[in-house]
Amino acid sequence: MKTTTRNAAWGPRPTRCCGTGSTTPIYRSATASISIRSTPLKALYSQETKSRSCAKNTLLVLNEEELVIRAILWDNDGVLVDTEGLYFQAGREVLVTQGVELTQEDFVEQSLQKGQSVFDLLPNQDAELIDRLRLQRNARYSALLRERVRVLDGVVETLRTLHGRALMGVVTGSRKDHFDIIHAQTNLLPFFEFVVAREDYKQAKPHPDAYLTAMRLHGLEPETCVVVEDSERGCAAAAKAGLRVLVVPNELSQHGDFSPAYKVLGSVREVVDEVDQLR
Template sequence: MIKAIFFDNDGILVDTEILYFRANKEIFSKLGVELNEETYAENFLKKSKGVWHIAEKMGFNKDEIIELRNKRNNIYSGLLKTDLKIIEGAEEVLKYFHGKVKMGIVTSSRREHFELIHGQTGFRKYFDFEITSDECTETKPSPLPYLTALEKSGFKKEECIIIEDSERGLKAAIAAGIKCYVIPTELTKNSDFTGAEKILADIKYLREEIDL
């Protein structure tokens, strides 16, 4: 019986990965580099190493890369204010599970971006806790974010389930020893989801797949 659900944020509750891609693409286009979705997915959503190594190879130093990253973050913040889209069916699922299980959001997003997102969605009222990259010393695919969620939930690993959309998120779940359902997105559909408990086509199917 499941007593706690840990939701990833980007790609599961909100369609923000494409906005983050656009922000990175805009920065790199100014450097003369055409960043495509395949390269983005490989480096961010599979390997979780980002694309700043490309800038390093071009000769940019550490301080210059920090400046580029800050510009990227500002662009992303702007896109979140204008182009944010909620995943269809997400709120219905949250309403269904609210009060029946403990729920947490576990994301690699920065707190400032998380606040921008959920200041618009109204989803925070459904959750018992939130873990962003600002509250955790390591990010996915490290298991630490989900182990932190496990501790906050107060339940055993076998009483919890993780909902993810990316390969790096699944790796974090597996490393934490918690079963994971994956709901691929357009950006992550070609990833390796070996080890997932189930792969679902839509978030709406969680209501029938999770045994309370």
Template sequence: MNSSAGTAQGFDGRTKALKRYILFDHDGVLVDTEFWYFTAGERALAEVGVTLDKDRYLRDMGQGLGTWEQARAAGVDERTIERQRAVRDEYYQEYLRTEAIEIEGVLEALAELSQYVRMAIVTSAKRRDFDLIHERRRIRPFMDFVLVREDYGLGKPHPEPYLTGLVRLGATREETLVVEDSARGLNSAVAAGIDCAVVHNEFTASQDFSRAVHRIGALSELTEIVRRAS
């Protein structure tokens, strides 16, 4: 990794610090799970007579809300919501075990990036789900550490998750890049004062990413972004 300090000219003409660290979101960035999480919630709500509207779900998700806001709006009581939340989690784990959630090119991109930057994961995933996903995958060895939902108090879009990641890395905002696929995650990075690259995910593609510094189609494009500044 090139660890020398320095600056580079950004595409908008501003002088920016070189990126020496990357904080990755997880779901939708490193593994293709966003659709299955939605589907698990959709299935759980259908059991109590509620149809989960995808467009509203995506809007709510951008504000740190999600499945259960629609349940409450439909008059579902909190006791039932808690029961169906557990059901949703069971369905989601079923999908994690049985569905193909790999994203092509992720391992190759991480191997290339590891020559230039230190990396970590900051995810909203629960530890149980994260561990299940990575029982037989080879992503974790590229990471300095992983922060799951139990490792911080306030979730995305609050800045706490990424600020916690900065502290763990011993990094400054200026030399760090966040990689996200959702408006919720982008808003978290922006609130933390960290540049964010949004990678295309078909499921979240309709969300507002106007505050992203970079829009990329695949993680392989990050290598060029980092190398241009090295």
């Protein structure tokens, strides 16, 4: 897959301003100046109850002109880990019990492009039935995740390179229980300062609520962030929130409409160069 040209609608690239010459941003908390460090975090989820205390200790760039990109916001499924196929499998197995064959094309359109439920394809839209089937799908998905989760190629080296150069967080449509199962086996969480999971916001992607919530809770502005997504719905969500979006499509999501993206990349490894050029 070739890298496309960046979206001209974003205008000229920002230039790096002169200053200390350091490539490691220094941040100020309410009590001291610190550099972001590689510290394993036990609890990363963004909670409303934590937001007030976080606001008092919001990391602020010492000199805004020395850092254009302050935060990198990562999608989870399909960007960091290869889980979308497992979600498709779980949904297909449950829908077939109702006489509905969920094809890969149906899944891509409903879930990865429109951001809608595959249960909308059921001829019987009885709410109690759908709730029961959703529980079955979620349980099956959990079981599949426990069997195997693969970190996508290039992710570890990319996160290692970027860690400490900007705040990094995960903004995902995954439920917390699924997210925990996934990352119990990936060793990726120490790279991130926070996680915004599905329970942390009201409206799912492609609505911008997930990204708006992440920025609100962590004192971020759209012009100082960049997003890494893989799907049409994720790209749309970030763009609607006013964010630059770097899209790294995968086999399932590659035929989506990524016209709102700042740039479509051929590999997650290219994120490093893009962030460097935006700094």
